[in-house]
Every structure is written in C-alpha cells, then in structure tokens.
Amino acid sequence: MYDLSTLLQFLIGGLSVGCIYGLVGIGYSVLYNSSGIINFAQGGFVMLGGMLTYIFYSLVGVPLVLAMLAAIALVSCLGLAIEWVVIRRLRQRNASVHIMILATLACQILIENATLHFVDDKPHSIPYFTPGPPLQFLGVAVGLQILWIIGISLLLVFLLGLLYSRTKFGRAMRACAINPEVARILGIKVERMVAAGFILSAALGALGGILITPTQYTAFHIGIPFAVSGFIAAIIGGLGNPLGAFIGGIGLGVLQAVGVVFIDAGYKNVVAFSVLLLLLFLRPQGLFKSLVE
Amino acid sequence: MNTSALLRSNGLTASYGHVEALKPTDVMVGPGEFVAILGPNGAGKSTLLRAIMRLIASSGELYFEERSIAREPAHALAALGITLVPENRGIFGPMTVRENLDLGAYIRPPSARPEIEGDFEAVLALFPRLKERLAQMAGSLSGGEQQMLAIGRALMVHPRLLLLDEPSLGLAPRLAAEIFNALGQLNKRGLTILVVEQKAPLALALANRAYVMRTGKVIATPDPKDITSPDALAHLYLGEIH
Structure with a gap:
C-alpha cells in the first residue's frame, strides 16, 4: 500500500489534470x-x-508568452470560422441541434487530421511557465506548472461567474440559449452572441491545452480524450454551469487518481466512469443548477 | 394610404413550409389605439403577430410609421419601438425577475439610465407583486406573475407599439382581468396595443377596433361596441365569411 505522501502526490496529479478537464468542460458550458x-x-x-x-515557440522562435497569445488568438479565430462556415449555415437551414453537434464532431476529426497532415504525428511539448524545482508540502512535490493550472483555472471560473451574473453581455448570452426567439424580440443579435460563445469557448480550450502541455505533451490525437473528459466534467457539474463544470472536472481527475491508487492504473477510467454512472442515476441533471435550464 | 397609421400591413402573408398560415392580410393600428385580433384556434392570429415581428418568413408590405420594415431583421424592431409579449410568456426561467427586466432594456444605451430607472419603477408600480420578487428566479413565479413579468420586460424596451399574444392564456379569470386592467392603464397613458386574445370579452372591453380572423385571413372588422353578446361573437366566429 502507498504511504500518505504518495497518495497525496497522486491526488495532486489528479487535481491538475482535473483542472484541465474542468477548463474543457467550462468551454462546453x-x-x-x-x-x-x-x-x-x-x-x-x-x-x-x-x-x-509549440510551433510558434519552438519552430518560429517567438517568445513563449507571445506564442501562447498567438495560439489563443488563432484558435479563437478557428472557433469563429466554425460558427460562420458550419453552424450559421446549418441554422439557416433549420438544422436540429443534434445535426449541429454531429457537425462539430466532424470539425474535430478535420482538425485532428489536418494537424496530422500539416504538422506530424509526434508528441511535442513546451517549457514550464516558471522554471524551477517543485515546491515541497508535507513530503509532496507540487510542480510550479500545477500551481499555474490551478490558479488560472480558478481565476477564469471567477471571471466567468462575473460575466454571466453581472454583465449585460453575459446575461444576453444566456438569454440566447434559454429562448433565442425572445432574445431577438428584445433586440439581442443572437447570431453575434453564438459567435461570441464559439470564440470564448475556443479560447478557453486553447488555454487549457497550453496549460497542460508542459506537464505532458501535445499530439494530433489528444483532442478526443480531452473532449470526452471535459464533456463528462460539464455533465457532472450541470451543463451550462461553468463553476459546476470546473468542480466536475476536478472530481473526475481526482477519481481517476483514486482508481490508480487503490486498484490499478489500468482501472482509473473504470472507477471514474462507474462513479459517473452512479451520479447520472442519482442526479441526472448534474451536481449544480444550469444557468440556462 | 392611411398616413396616420403607426403600423400597417398590405397583403402580408406567411407560411410554415408549404402551408400558407397567413393569407394576404391588411391590418392597421393607429397611434394610441387598442386593437384586438380575435378568432378561433388556428385562425392565423399568432402567425400574424410573428410575421409583424419578422420571426417567420413573410412577404407583402409592412410599415411602421410609414417606414418599410418588411425586410428588417427581428432584432432591429425593438430599437424602432416594437416589441412582443409572446404566447406562453417566454420569460427567462433560470434568471431572476430583476435580470429579466434588465434584459428588456438591453438595446437602450447607458446614457438612457435615468429613463430606464423611471420605466423600471413604472413597471413595479403597475405590477407591485414583482417588486417583492425581484431576486426570485423567474421560473418559480406563478403563471400570473410570469405574465406580469413578460409584460414588464416588454415595457422595459420602452415600446411605442406593444404586441401581445394570448396574454390571458392559462390564467385564472381574476388574474386575466388583472392583466387586462393593466393593459387598459397602459393604453390610457398613450401606449399603442395590438393584442391577440381568445377570451374576446376581455379584449373587446378595451378595444377601439377589432379584427376577426379565420383560416388565415381577416373575415370581419366589427366595431367592438356592437359585439354586446356571446351570440354576436359566435356569429362572427362561425358565421358566413363576408
């Protein structure tokens, strides 16, 4: 059996990957x-x-911070492009939400294959944001990048909470999801709000990817596992509730760590998904209340 | 051409797919009027309101203060001063009453803050029950309170023309009367109102003019004062199409 510090070490690892699931889940929300x-x-x-x-920093030679900002900007533009080229066209053709969801899955596969084709199939990484040895707490090593991940995630959850509850823009966004027709009647440009949602969710996804890459790696095929875990996080938390998605992500990450500790690394998803199934039976609406349902 | 019209349609039609739900329709609403649109289920009343609000594909002419709005996007109408209280209210359930009312003023600029505050107070004076429930989730309000909120939110747009689709739907008679009493007060203060209503006596008690619709077209334009009995109303609904 593991000693306490090893257990805590696993939990810290689960917490950091859980934050990324949470960030992806927030993107969905x-x-x-x-x-x-x-x-x-x-x-x-x-x-x-x-x-x-990685491309801007390692191949082009741009400073790391600028490379990150450029990556977020480009991914945000891609989010907008998906909204313009795919979602808006489908809406104009009165496609159901299910069709639009399927179309986004097609976009995911396109992105993955384009990356394989235009970049390569190898794993790549970027440096830690802050170089230096891990901090030691109670015999547990906490990498500085994990602190970045947790800190930025918490900041984003806080800022999104303010956006949705305090700003006219955030409330108008929610109104578009709750009842787009009434939102239009009140003068809200629904298409613009949906486009803003795509930009914001793409930026959040990109930021999650940037935060996690130094602790592991990135490669063309890592998207779908993160998409699935992030989606689960969003469902656990109550779809449409950013704070819920974040807590759901942390829950999922920690559960996976528990699975590794108490059973076997191969069973981490068995434990996590068993708990998810149990939760869905007991509380299908998620742990927290959606902001739009 | 009637130059005094606030809203005027000429040959307005609308379809759902291949079904023509609104046959060429001419309606007119003058400034300060209270106009009722009556008729049985499926007569095309709601379709007419949705076509005016540009919420469904329509053709024909549509003017607001003699400016053509037939090609305007739906979201542009609020800024012109036209808004709709939709059937089933369309309140934002997961938001508070206050947030719903604030969203009514979405298109108004920050410089209009004093006027927005004035309209907010006026809404609370008209519907005092909302004042006690400002922090409550709108979805947890009773049906009558939700209708008050939907009307209050529409008033926050500061409209010059208020359209309402079946405001009494699903309400107890006492509450329906309360809602129409409020609409009467708003009309007395100068707000122009076009209301679709199945409970005809409520609307006719306030209306200056009425249109009766059946099978997607206007079949009569009776003087509300002449419809004094249920029989007269039944004759209009079921009688010969003139």
Whole structure:
C-alpha cells in the first residue's frame, strides 16, 4: 500500500489534470450558455492550443508568452470560422441541434487530421511557465506548472461567474440559449452572441491545452480524450454551469487518481466512469443548477 | 394610404413550409389605439403577430410609421419601438425577475439610465407583486406573475407599439382581468396595443377596433361596441365569411 505522501502526490496529479478537464468542460458550458449547442471540436481547440504554441515557440522562435497569445488568438479565430462556415449555415437551414453537434464532431476529426497532415504525428511539448524545482508540502512535490493550472483555472471560473451574473453581455448570452426567439424580440443579435460563445469557448480550450502541455505533451490525437473528459466534467457539474463544470472536472481527475491508487492504473477510467454512472442515476441533471435550464 | 397609421400591413402573408398560415392580410393600428385580433384556434392570429415581428418568413408590405420594415431583421424592431409579449410568456426561467427586466432594456444605451430607472419603477408600480420578487428566479413565479413579468420586460424596451399574444392564456379569470386592467392603464397613458386574445370579452372591453380572423385571413372588422353578446361573437366566429 502507498504511504500518505504518495497518495497525496497522486491526488495532486489528479487535481491538475482535473483542472484541465474542468477548463474543457467550462468551454462546453460557455458555448451551451449562448447557443444550446455541444461543441465536440472543443478537444481540437485543446490540442491546437498546445500545438500552435509549440510551433510558434519552438519552430518560429517567438517568445513563449507571445506564442501562447498567438495560439489563443488563432484558435479563437478557428472557433469563429466554425460558427460562420458550419453552424450559421446549418441554422439557416433549420438544422436540429443534434445535426449541429454531429457537425462539430466532424470539425474535430478535420482538425485532428489536418494537424496530422500539416504538422506530424509526434508528441511535442513546451517549457514550464516558471522554471524551477517543485515546491515541497508535507513530503509532496507540487510542480510550479500545477500551481499555474490551478490558479488560472480558478481565476477564469471567477471571471466567468462575473460575466454571466453581472454583465449585460453575459446575461444576453444566456438569454440566447434559454429562448433565442425572445432574445431577438428584445433586440439581442443572437447570431453575434453564438459567435461570441464559439470564440470564448475556443479560447478557453486553447488555454487549457497550453496549460497542460508542459506537464505532458501535445499530439494530433489528444483532442478526443480531452473532449470526452471535459464533456463528462460539464455533465457532472450541470451543463451550462461553468463553476459546476470546473468542480466536475476536478472530481473526475481526482477519481481517476483514486482508481490508480487503490486498484490499478489500468482501472482509473473504470472507477471514474462507474462513479459517473452512479451520479447520472442519482442526479441526472448534474451536481449544480444550469444557468440556462 | 392611411398616413396616420403607426403600423400597417398590405397583403402580408406567411407560411410554415408549404402551408400558407397567413393569407394576404391588411391590418392597421393607429397611434394610441387598442386593437384586438380575435378568432378561433388556428385562425392565423399568432402567425400574424410573428410575421409583424419578422420571426417567420413573410412577404407583402409592412410599415411602421410609414417606414418599410418588411425586410428588417427581428432584432432591429425593438430599437424602432416594437416589441412582443409572446404566447406562453417566454420569460427567462433560470434568471431572476430583476435580470429579466434588465434584459428588456438591453438595446437602450447607458446614457438612457435615468429613463430606464423611471420605466423600471413604472413597471413595479403597475405590477407591485414583482417588486417583492425581484431576486426570485423567474421560473418559480406563478403563471400570473410570469405574465406580469413578460409584460414588464416588454415595457422595459420602452415600446411605442406593444404586441401581445394570448396574454390571458392559462390564467385564472381574476388574474386575466388583472392583466387586462393593466393593459387598459397602459393604453390610457398613450401606449399603442395590438393584442391577440381568445377570451374576446376581455379584449373587446378595451378595444377601439377589432379584427376577426379565420383560416388565415381577416373575415370581419366589427366595431367592438356592437359585439354586446356571446351570440354576436359566435356569429362572427362561425358565421358566413363576408
């Protein structure tokens, strides 16, 4: 059996990856809060965030911070492009939400294959934001990048909470998801809000990818696992509730760590998904109340 | 051409797919009027309101203060001063009453803050029950309170023309009367109102003019004062199409 510090070490690892699931889950919630759409290309945004930062930093030679900002900007533009080229056209043809969700999955596969074709199939990484040895707490090593991940995630959750509860823009976004027709009657440009939702969710996905890449790696195929885990986080938390998605992500990450500790690394998803199933039976609406339902 | 019209349609039609739900329709609403649109289920009343609000594909002419709005996007109408209280209210359930009312003023610029505050107070004076429930989730309000909120939110747009689709739907008679009493007060203060209503006596008690619709077209334009009995109304609904 493991000693306490090893257990805590696993939990810290689970917490940091859980934050990323949470960030991906927040991306789903942000888009859901403006359009009612689930965007499965969210995993592609995560992958591209890390991959484009790697390209700008390692191949082009741009300073790391600028490389990150450029990656976020480009991925945000991609989010907008998906909204313009795919979602808006489908809406104009009165496609159901299910069709639009399927179209976002197609976008995810396109992003993945384009990356394989135009970059390569190898794993790539970027440096830690702050170089230096891990901090030691109670015999547990906490990498500085993990602190970045947790800190930025908490900041984003706080800022999104303010956006949705305090700003006219955030409330209008939610109104578009709750009842787009009434939102239009009140003068809200629904298409613009949906586009803003895509930009924001893409930026959040890219940021998640950038945060996690130094602790592991990025490669063309990492998007779908993150998309699935992030989606689960969003469902656990109550789809449409960013704070819920974040807590759901942390819950999922920690559960996976528990699975590794008490059973076996191979069973981490068995434990996590068993708990998810149990939760869905007991509380299908998620742990927290949606902001739009 | 009637130059005094606030809203005027000429040959307005609308379809759902291949079904023509609104046959060429001419309606006119003058400034300060209270106009009722009556008719049985499926007569095209709601379709007419949705076509005016540009919420469904329509053709024909549509003017607001003699400016053509037939090609305007739906979201542009609020800024012109036209808004709709939709059927089933369309309140934002997961938001508070206050947030719903604030969203009514979405298109108004920050410089209009004093006027917005004035309208907010006026809404609370008209519907005092909302004042006690400002922090409550709108979805947890009773049906009558939700209708008050929907009307209050529409008033926050500061409209010059208020359209309402079945405001009494699903309400107890006492509450329906309360809602129409409020609409009467708003009309007395100068707000122009076009209301679709199945409970005809409520609307006719306030209306200056009425249109009766059946099978997607206007079949009569009776003087509300002449419809004094249920029989007269039944004759209008079921009688020969003139």
